[in-house]
Amino acid sequence: MGVLTSGWLWLLHVVLRTPRQAYLHANSTLQFWWADTLRRGAEKLFRLNFVIESENALAGPAAIVLPRHTSIGDTILPVSFYAKAKQLRVSYVLKRELLLDPCLDIVGNRLANVFLNRVAEDMGPELAELEALAASATDQDSLVIYMEGTRFSSTKRRRVLKLLADKGDDEALHRAEAWPNLLPIRPAGALALMKGAPDKDLLFLAHSGFEGSANFANLFNGSWMNTTVHLRFWRIKAADIPAAEHDRRALLFSQWDLMQQAVAEMLAAESD
Template identity: 35%
Template structure:
């Protein structure tokens, strides 16, 4: 970049920094307000629910949900406090400051997500079975991987990140929706590690994803949700109708046969494959959280009656087809495999179109 280009970019960076500071200040202020409000609501819910729940052995849903929300808010507040301490501690680190801050952020994210997972296990009876078990911490020696994941159910992305950071020992470089920046701790911590929030203002999403994939190193994992959104039966029907309107009738017919997933949007995945040709590809199918696809189903289905089951498989880079057309067909075939696995393992509570 020329010196003139650098000078032109400075005002834009300064404006983004101001907006980021304002957003984080507003989110943190709201967090500080919500903690005592949620605590008061939790006490009130406990008092009001106790007579009925004790007499009927009910599920204490309001107490469970408000209790988890309070724990989430407190974890967020603890994460912000720890992030500020770690930021100050790394000030004298000089050239290694960015790398060390990223390591600190990954470690802190793993601890916070582990706390939330354990809270989910106790409050919502969350039980997770991963087949085969994650390979374990690699000490940074493993080759980079692209992780393509089915997106269905409340909290599935956070649960996946916890598994990657903890049991799998990988450093996830994640593609997330920009709305998640409303979470102040997540905004701060993800901002210190390689990431991409979508929509990526000022550039195409696939360019941002390709740039993120090109920076992968040993022990890194780029996480993408190719469906582009959480699965619901209504979204599935809309996605199939969209394919038909665009004249992609063969792809629409294949998507119609997949009843448990959305047809993958392959632009981001193809950009990642092109930018990281030496990376293996991991596909992740899961079921158990897909019953939680609306406020009503969250209320009706919690605590969980069925455990969460996940299945992953790894495709070596040498077996990934060449060319966008072949890769698009291959991705759709892998997604059909995801759909078949879900059909075979979904619990009786699962409802699909």
């Protein structure tokens, strides 16, 4: 359906010669429709219930959004509960492998998204692209990046811990061990966005309810049935973000400590 609709939008643009901004707006509207359709479908099919905490953090200018990533289902959260609700455009930083999805390949490349080559020998050009994306963002453009780089699972976390131990990186290992519900962050991408858009706030998103559903197979094992998905937002204003990259990196690590705390609290509340 998404591919057909995107094709129809392209045809209208070519035949009617609609302005490029109108064409991009139509594709952004399609993105909102896609996220809302998936959310409503999940609510009906799996009887999901979404609960937002700290909704006041959503007020304010378009931000750099930094969510945890645990499931294919959580990719709609920044669109459905932030960008669409505030009528903001949204640009995603995603892994290049997702271009195998025809809809993402078509619409994702029409809009201002970046598909990163995570295994590039030289990440310089990739990070420069992120900085350029952020620099071109207006006060109506939000930016979303998953600092963990991939969906969380206990298996992936154990693999990362072993890798850090084998490398002898005691500092990184100590940090990672303090985040039992999260993967260690890769801060370079977020730092590039912050450098390109120094006037943008940071909006963090913790959530619970999608645990144990890191791949499509998990959609059919009943793990989502009758689940309440809790979302907790908090905002760091641009004026409170330090200027030095070292201090910004430390800020991201400290906020990931808060992310772990928030997730642990929500999971504990679910088990009561």
